[in-house]
Amino acid sequence: MSLLKQNIPKDYKITVRYIPKEVSGMCWVKLNVFHLEVSLKGLGQKFGNISSNKDNIGTFVQILQEMRYHIGHGLEDSMLEFECHYIEEMWLTARYFEFVEDFFNTANSSREAEDCEPPPCPTSTKRTVTTTTTVSTTSTQHSANERRNGSPDDTEKGVLLPKVVESSLLLLLAIPLIAVVFLLVWKIKSRRNAPQTERRVEEGPALFSGEEANIPPIDVVISEKNRLNIIRAV
Structure with missing residues (x-):
């Protein structure tokens, strides 16, 4: 040993x-x-x-x-x-x-006794059992109260759920309004970027174009002819 x-x-x-x-x-x-x-x-x-x-x-x-x-x-x-x-x-x-x-x-x-009579259990063990039972009972009552009155988590969820639904509805209502605004902006930009030919067609055709615009008036031609006749006569 x-x-x-x-x-x-x-x-x-x-x-x-x-x-x-x-x-x-x-x-x-x-x-x-x-x-x-x-x-x-x-x-x-x-x-x-x-x-x-x-x-x-x-x-x-x-x-x-x-x-x-x-x-x-x-x-x-x-x-x-x-x-x-x-x-x-x-x-x-x-x-x-x-x-x-x-x-x-x-x-x-020594010689061992055949029958052994145990003394009472220590009081600390009884206290431990009593404390455990009390804690278990308190926990059970607390759980029952939560089921009856609703736990704090369930209450918070009940309050947050209507807020989420309200936010979703507002978002759905805002989508058509945003679409209308984009449509108006697109139309305004389309009008500004329209081709110049379309604007001319809307204003009407021009009276003279090209060489026709450079032809002198009829009165000027007649006066020139008169001047030539006078020169010839002299």
Whole structure:
């Protein structure tokens, strides 16, 4: 046992579930044999297959299994009766192996009682149960009130829904108005960009065009002819 303790770091913590002697009395060994076996198995799995620590721990596990076999089937019933008295802690290496040594020394020097009468469960456990029940009841009442009055999320959704519908209707009404405005703008631009020929057709045809516009009036032609006749007569 001392060699095994030296091979494990002093600051290493080992988990163990146990019942104190002042609670279990003459049934202390009987009530702790199974959980000590489980704890040593977990510790043995931390070492490799070729480790001497694993072999030494395996030896202790076999001894505990033989003890459980001799105790018989009443072990499980006794453990259930003392269930509320079990404590789970993490001990340093020295404290853990002191417990292991005390267990084997007590098992070799004392005789276990066949019938074990458990003391009343600790009051802390009752308080925990009462608190849990109160919290559950309060949660149930709160849920019922929310279903009856509607949760805050449902109220907010009810307020936001009409606003969304109103915004959608306003958008639908604005679409035709926007279309009319675009149509008017398009017509104005079309009139400004109309071809010049169309404007001329609307104003009517010109009186003279091309060479016809350069022909002198009839009165001018007659006066020129008179001048030529006068010159000839002279």
